[in-house]
Amino acid sequence: MRCFASDNYSGVHPEIMEAIVRANHEHAPSYGNDEITKRVIGLFKDLFGEPCEVFFVYNGTGANTLGLSAITRSFNSVLCSEWAHIHVDESTAPELFTGCKLISVPSVHGKILPEAVREKIHRIGDPHHPQAKVISISQLTEYGTVYTPDEVKALSALAKEHGLWLHMDGARISNAAASLNVSFRTFTRDAGVDVLSFGGTKNGMMFGEAVLIFNPELARYFHFIRKQGMQLHSKMRFISAQFEALLSKDLWKRNAIHANNMAQKLAAGLQQFPGVKITQPVDGNGVFAVLPQHVIQPLQQEVFFYVWNEKLNEVRMMCSFDTTEEDINRLLQKLQSLLNA
């Protein structure tokens, strides 16, 4: 039964599964020396322009943690939103691998703004204090909102002013691109992002993410960092084949547009109920809403989703490439009956 818990609850898109099956043929060189991997690195370079170093990893935590490892030293700090996945949902992997301190910046709808980040860039040069080196943002944010290219540029300008790097956690980068209706590079490298985690799992892949580094100097040691970080997949072609299916026929876009549209429908349906309040702008495939407390548990039993903020009774409902209008109607009908009861 489909639910709204997360976009990683959904299975694998059939076109991706077919690509995995097609790749399961004969022998192929391991560790990324196969032909599929070479082709897909070419696809990423076409999308993002050169220079662009591309490294595949297993998961988002690995992409973020190792991407940050490439651009920090252990006396540095990483500035990110208080809701950032790296801060609240990756255990202490970023701290363990980078040795850095993560410093949270208060956000507005999950987005950090330059004024708030600027306040955390202090005591530079003071050996007693963690030295800020990276601003990390999530696109979409953990609250389902999207940074415009100009908002990314403003953070990049601040980063450059202070000699910091700009990192982007793009676990939902396709939903962001579909929402903004611009190319990937417009709000990443062209907006000043230095290191990007490009997500695949939340948009129909079985597993696999990519770390993109736009400055070859920063990518210099990444091969070692990835191996040391246990994210070098020996049968790499099975990650690459998935990305090839995702990128080559605009599957990324079809999936993301669908998930985003479903979120709009869901939000419109929820909004009709008095007592239900949409709390965050619905820019991508996530809907955040406050529900009357007594309906949350029984509704979860029917169609699961997560409570995001217990104090506020705020829930998160994520749509995916395979969410259907029937799924939404089922949830809305159940909600209606609980509210009427």
Ligand SMILES: Cc1ncc(COP(=O)(O)O)c(C=O)c1O
């Ligand atoms: C914003 C964000 N970044 C990264 C990830 C990737 O996490 P994982 O390590 O589970 O692939 C997620 C998954 O929930 C996420 O929501």
